[in-house]
Amino acid sequence: MRTDFVANISHELKTPVGALSLLAEALADSDDPDVVTRLSGKIVKEAERLALxxxxxxxxxxxxxxxxxxxxxxxVVGILEDAADRVRGLAERRHIRLEIQDKDSALSVVGDRRQLVSAIGNLVDNAVKYSEMDSIVRLGVCLNGDRVTFSVSDSGMGIASQHLDRIFERFYRVDRARSRDTGGVGLGLAIVRHVAANHGGEVKVTSQEGEGSTFMLSIPVSRASVAESQTDNPVSAAG
Known part of the structure; x- marks a missing residue:
């Protein structure tokens, strides 16, 4: 498996490096301002892809x-807000509204902020990239038993059923051509899966082609926040 991983990442890194080399050679051979501008833009795009x-x-x-x-x-609300902030610039450029629901939630989790924000941020980033312009991406959170479930929903192109069992694998991409345009290399959802596992949780997806997708990351709730919620709402706690 490690051999496959090295081979895959080598390919993903060689592709933009090779493109940068060819573009740089073409740029050096041209003194046409329009060509220079066009090639410079492509170099920036390939450099960004390599950095990602x-x-x-x-x-x-x-x-x-x-x-x-x-x-x-x-x-949990702070995690959602930080994740949304990471993608807000891209969302604004695509005229997509990020809507955080359940803002009054007092729930909390015990976890690594960097990892959780990275995982939710990856889900939001995908939702924005694969949604139509002028649409809404919704971020939510709720308590399911002893687990907190973060959700990210969009009304984009959706995912065909035959891909759903594999999308959390490293380097797996539903549409390789579209992924190249958006800068993805197929590691984002693998990162989400690892973060969920590291926190004793799991990640799931429901999707319908042409109607959008909802990704759900569930991890154990903090016992302290549940106890505090029950103290604040004794009637609800009593059932």
């Missing part, structure tokens, strides 16, 4: 190392 690939690879490596040293009590 390296960033995802480093993030996945950090998460796989695990460890509990950065785990703290975290408000």
């Amino acid at each position: 690939a390296i960033e995802d690879l480093l993030e996945l490596s950090r998460i796989e190392l695990g460890g509990d040293s950065n785990r703290h009590e975290l408000a």
Whole structure:
């Protein structure tokens, strides 16, 4: 499996590096201002793609190392807000509204803020990239038994059923051509799966082609926040 991983990441890194080399050669051979402008734009795009690939690879490596040293009590609404902020610039450029629901939730979890924000941020990033312009991406959170479930929903193109069992695999991409346009290398959802597992949870997806997708990441709720909620609402706690 490690051999396959190295082969895949080598391919993903070689592709933009090769493109950068060819574009740089073409740029050096041209003195046409229009050509220079066009090639410069392509160089920037390939450089960004390379940077994203390296960033995802480093993030996945950090998460796989695990460890509990950065785990703290975290408000779930704060996690959603931080994740949305990471993608807000892209959402604004695509005229997509990020709507955070359940803003009054007092629930909390014990976890690594960096990992959780990265995971939810990846889900929001995908939702924005694969949604139509002028649409809405909804972020929510709710309590299901002893677990907090974060959800990210869009009304985009959706995912065909034959892909749903594999989309959390490393480097698996439903539409490779579209992924290249959006800069993805197929590690984002693998990162989400690892973060969920590191927090004793899981990630699921429901999707319908042409109607959108909902991704749900569930992890154990903080006992302290449940106890506080029951203290604040004794009637509800009593059933």
